Every structure is written in C-alpha cells, then in structure tokens.
Amino acid sequence: MQDKPYTRREFIRHLSLAALTGLSIPLLSSCGKEQVEDFLQKHFLEMTRQEKEALITRLEERYLKKYGRRFKVSTQEAIPDTLWGYGLDLSRCIGCRRCVYACVEENNSSRRNPQSQWIRVIRLKKGSLINLEDSEHYYNPEQVPEKGFLYIPVQCQHCEEPPCVKVCPVHATWKEPDGLVVVDYNWCIGCRYCIAACPYRGRTFNWAEPSVPSDKWNTSVHYLGNRPRMRNIVDKCTFCIQRVRMGRYPACVEVCPTGSRKFGNLLDPQSEIRYVIENKRTFRLKEDLRTEPKFYYFFEA
C-alpha cells in the first residue's frame, strides 16, 4: 500500500502541471505587443511630452488598423485663464433630443448593443422641479413641446467639487485646469464607483466594445474626449473638449434648434455665460449637495 498514495500523488501532480501549461500557452500567446504596451502604459498626467507623442502615434496607427479611418488625436492642453461654463434656457428647451444625437455623432458613442448617450432629456410636469421621481425619460409624442410639460436635458455638470473625482480609486478621472472633468480611458479599471457617486447620472459605462457604423466615425478626436473607447470603462460628456479648446462651440450648443444652450468662459466678463448668470435667474441642479456644478439652468419666459 506504499505505492498507491504515491501513484495518486504523481497523477495529481502531472494533471495539475498539464493544466497549468495548457492554460498558460493561450494566455501568453495572446499577449501581443499591443497588449503589453497597453498593460504597461503610464497614467496620462505622468507622461512626458515624448511619451505622449509616442502614445498618439501608436493610437492613430491602431485606429487606422481597427476602424480603417485616419484619426487625428489631439492632446491639446487647457487654454490658460479659462473656466468653461454652460447655460441652459429651460423656457426654450422643447425636448426634441437633437442635442442627444448630435453628441452621439460628435463623440463616437456606441449606437447599439449597448446604446450610450451622454445627454439625457427628462420631462417633468410643470410645477415641479426638484423632485425628479416623476420624470419621464422615454417620452415619444408626435410633436414637442407638449403642453403642460417642461424638458430638462441633463449631462455631466463638470462640478468644481466633483464627487466622481473624489471616489475614483486610481485617479483615472480628474478635473483639468480649465474646469473640465475628464477620464483617461486607458487608466480606468471599470469599478463604476464614480457612476455610483455622480448625483446627475453624468457618467456612462461602456458595457461592451462600442459599435459605431464605419462611416459615422468623427476622426478629429481628443485623447481625453471623443476618441474611440474600449469596453468596460467609463466615459462622459467632456463639453466637447476637442472643440472648445479650439474656440468652437460644443456640438450640442450648435445643433439646438431653439438656441437654448449657451456656452462660454466663466472667467471672461464679456462671455455669453457671464451675461446669462448676471442677467438671468440661474440655478443649478442639486445645489444642496455642494458639488458646485458649472451647468447653469435658467428661465426666460
């Protein structure tokens, strides 16, 4: 009986070694150069200029290979003395959702499986503004605006005290010097704590690889903005960082047919947004949470 335990032990030993080898071969072989580079990539804020340039070249090559389109990835930094603010005229929003789809087009968001939209327009009965429990997200009438209702589009509010930045365990999201809250998609680990922490549902999760029709790609992208994302990471409205740092309006501002959306530099006394704040009755959502959002809603008529 001395042999029997020995043989069984040998058998188990051989079996476990075989299993280990069998599992490791596909794992190691799937680790191509791409995966290794991705795995070892540093945090964006810690990269030197050369590393950033190398990263951009690598990304542009990869996008060309994967999507067949030549992307132009920018890492344009914040313009000094800017703090971007947004205004939304609730008396003029008719809930047409043109902003939602313009944003999707501009920012290369996934169209289906899953559908990812950074802006959400909610409909409230007139007379109520704080209690969002009775909001309707899926209204689909023949024509808007409907009588007796008001429409509130909500997106990332780019708070000055962002709760999402506070809770991210790996510093994958932070507030840029020009006030924009951004995400480094290559650093995010997908724990979704930031989505749990956001009081405005400003952040969305890429539940799978985004599916964008090949002819609908917007190829002027920013590394922290609308570049093609990957599965299992968080993204959000960036006030169209690829546009505003070049002086252009965000896509949602441009497309709004009633001109309800205003944008500008809060530090510039001549800007449109400062005029709105000084001359209109503005408020911000959930101000009691002291997140200090830079998204000002106001009523005109």
Next chain:
Amino acid sequence: MQAFRETVRETWRFYRKTLALVFTGTKEYYLWCLLLLCIMLIGFLCYLPQFQTGLITTNMKDQVVWGLYISNFTFLVGVAAAAVLLVVPAYIYQFGPIKEIVVLGELFAASSIMMALLFVMADLGRVDRFWHMFPGIGTMNFPSSLLAWDVIVLNIYLMLNLVIPVYLLVKTYYGKEPNKKFIVPLILFSIPMAVGIHTVTAFLYNGLPARPFWNASILAPRFLASAFCSGPAIIIIAFQILREYTFIKLEDRALFKIAELMAYAMFLNLFFLMSEMFKEYYSNTIYIASLKYLYEGLHGHNALVPWIWVGTLMNLIAFILFLFPVARERLSTLNIGCILIIAGVWIEKGPGLVIPGFVPDPLGEIYEYIPNFRELFISFGIWATGFLIFTLLMKVAIPIASGEFSHAKYMEERPPSGSKKQALL
C-alpha cells in the same frame, strides 16, 4: 547559515506533508472537493465571456451599476469581520471553549476575505489593469477614495488572518511555544481591524450624497450589527459539520456563547432597522423613495418586496430563537436560527442594500435589476472557491490543532533514514 538552511528544509518538509494531508482523505472529502471544483469550473466558464465581451453579459445597466457581485462582497466582508467575535472571548476573556476554535475561526475569516476579493475582481471591468490600484507602481487615490482604503484594510486583515493562524499552527506542529511578544500584538490589532474593514466598507456606501438611501449615518452601525450576526452563524454551522467529520474539540458551550453574542448583535440590527424606518416614514421627504421601493414597491415596481419581507421575518424569528436560552441552547433550534440569520442578513445586506441604492436613480428612473444566470453561476463559482479554500485550510489546520499531525509524531513514524529522498519525504 546552518540555522537558516535548517528552517528552509523544515518549511519545505512541512509544506510537502500538508500537501499529502490535502490530497488524502475519505470518499466524502473527495466528492465534496470534486463538487466544488465542478462548480468553480462552471463559474469560470461563465466568467470568460464577461471578460471577453464586456459586462454587458450581466444584467447591470447604467441605472444599476452594482449588482450581485457587490452584494456578495458586502455580505462576505461582514462575515469576515465576525471573526472578532471569536477573538475577543478567546484572547481577551480567555474563554476556554472558544479558545479551542479561534485559530480555525481566523482561517475562516481569511477564506471569507478571499471570497470577497474575488467578487470585487469579478465585478471590475478591467481586471487586467488591477495594478493601477497599487500604491507606488500605480496611482492609488488615497486617502480620498474609500475604495482605496478598502483595498488596504482588506489586504491587511487578510494578512493578519493568515499570519496569525499559520504562525500558531506551525508552532503547534513543532511543539514549540509561540512568541507572545510577536503574536499577541498582532492578535490584538486584528480586533480593531475587524471593526475597521466593515466600517470602511460601510463608509464606501455612506459617503455618496448622490444616493440618499446610503447616505444615512446609521449605515456603518447597521453593517457592524448585521455582520456580527451573520458571520458567527456560518461559523456555528460550519464547525458543527467539521465536528461530524473530523476530530476537532468543539464544545457546545462555545457555540452557545457565540449565539448569545449574536443575540445582542441581532437586537441592535433590528433596532437600527426600526430607526431607519421611523426616520424615513415619519419625516416623509422625497428621499423615502428607495426605502419605499424596497418594502412596498414604487410606481408598480416591486420585485424586491417579497424578498425583503421574508428576510426581515427570518431575522425576527432568529432573534426570538436566540433570545431565549431554552431555544438557543438546543442544537436543533440553534441551527434553524443560524440558517435563518444567514439567509435573512444576506438578503438585507446584499440585494436589500445595494439595489435600492440605485432605485430610483438620480434622475428618477427605475430599473429593476435581477441577476441573470451567468452572474448567478459566477457567484456560485466564487462561493465554491471560498468553500474549497476553507476546506483545504481546515484539512491541514485541524489535524495540527488536535495534535494528530505534529512534528513529534512525524519523527516517530518516520522510517529509518535511508536515502536523502526518503528524508525529504
């Protein structure tokens, strides 16, 4: 140098002997391990598409971003914290019957923490980027992010609950006295750490003003109270099973003492629940919505309502059973009480905590999250992993603790030294 080589050789010998222990056993032992391995395999196969395609294979959506995995994680961190209910009577009050099983209890806490960490890793979107969390090589957002705190304290607690029992067991194996100056501070440190891990997990939820259901100050006390019921309940059941199949010295008195402490914890748990309900229902602000969703249903959505009522009822019955010594000190009613508590607290702290936090969501939308079969099998797989780890640890620890597996005995039974290979065996 000689002493070092001797230590290394002894450690290696010890390790090989434990491997022999683990791989030999009764037929029931093999069947149990095989069953667990099968469940683990199914769980792993269900996890692969989640890793490949994305978390879209689960039923979680933007509205409810944490589901079954984080529910189980929360429950298991509580279970792990409950080891303190063994440590305190054993080492502070020197209560003999519990002192017999405290080492096993700490190994139980270690398995529980490993299960909890596995659940977090299953829930992470990009597990391959996990190294971003490590301070030094990654960028850990400490002290701002409570998830960072959680990672630190859970790992410290895991280390404590591995180092302490392994040290004590190895010393017992060699028949040597443990160095009190080394081990007692560690043991004493594990007491506030146990409270700490669950407090940090509670603060993780508590610090989010976006979720009024969790933003209640009473959340951390509720967590601790429910943890100190559920953990010992599993310990009581598990150790009775071990007593059936192994030679551990487990007096009924130990179980009854633990049950008495659980009664106090359950009372606090129910009292805290009552406080929550009073505050929400009496003040009747809009923030009652989540509690209403849980206990009554909201705008026609009431998937969780039967679950939470059954869970609360189970807690109540268990409390009554544990309150009266006549029921508490009879094994049959004690076991019924334990099973009721495990189920009740799991419901209350798992789905009954995580899901209503997301309903209604910050913009008022309601999405009823129900896990799909992939999530269920992955969860079963991780539970099976935890049970397997605990089984293997017990397979080694119990013979050592009972003196059956010891260096002295090995030296007795060793055949006369022949070849070097024989000596290494």
Next chain:
Amino acid sequence: MKRAGEMNRIIYAVITWYILGTLLPASAREIREEFPVPPPPFTEGIFPCSGCHASMEVNQKKRELKDEHTNIKLHHAETMRWCLDCHNPANRDKLRLYNGELIDFNKSYMLCGECHGNVFRDWKAGIHGKRHGYFAGGKRTYLLCVHCHDSHSPRPKPIKPEPPPYTPKDKRNAR
C-alpha cells in the same frame, strides 16, 4: 495787445462751440453697432421687391391679399398691424422703423428690436438664439431673427422629437 487777447477769446469760443455742436447731437443718437450676419433667407427670386412693386400702385388699405403673397399668413400682432406697417410702402426694398427711418433687410433686427427690446438686448449680447461656429477670438457669428423665426408667424412650430433612448431592458441594449 488787448485786441489780440479779444481775438483769441473769440477763436476759443468758436472752437468750443463747434466741438460741442458736433459731439452733443452725436451722443443723443444711439451708437449703432454692426453685427455680421449672413444674408436674409429670401425665397428664390423674391428680392429685389422693387422688381414688381416699382411699377405698382400703393394701396394702403388694410386687407387680406388675394393676388400675390397668398402663402403668407400674418400671425404677428395682426389685430394692430399689417404688412405696410413694417414694409416701406414707397420703396419695398426697405423696411420702415417707427421714426420713419428706412433700413435694409439685412438689418431687420433693428425693426424686431423696437417691440422686442428684451430679446434684442439678449441677442446683441449673443445669448438669444442659436450659437454656432466660434465663440472666441472675434469669429463670433450672428444670425438674423428671420433665420429662425418666420417674421409673419414667428412662434416656432412644434417638431417631431428624436427617438427616446433604448430602455435598459431593450434587446438593443444587450448582447
């Protein structure tokens, strides 16, 4: 010497009065800012209006038009005003302000601003209406009122909304 001093005084007085005479009336007049706008969205071929109207008689009677411009339904203070209160009767290529001043069609915002002062003030600051292009560096673009509002029936018409998002349980949101 006395004569030279008197001469100087007269010259200074004349110069002062001349300067005051030009500046004061200028400050009474409003500083007209220039707004770069795209051309008005005329229907094809309708402008210049004098192409037809130069040879037509001017009928100042308030009536519903039967022969031409029948597609225009006036729904803009129609109980108090009609076509020729804004369109200059004598020269149809111009619009008429309250004070009788004539302006071109590409300055029609001045006419709208006479009644809609609040909105006009907002529009000048750049916060009424659609914004597009560049908001900084002097490339700000303005649109005429008529680019968004039909001047004869200015209230925006209801439009069909874009589709709602997929619900979480929708199969198109899963895989």
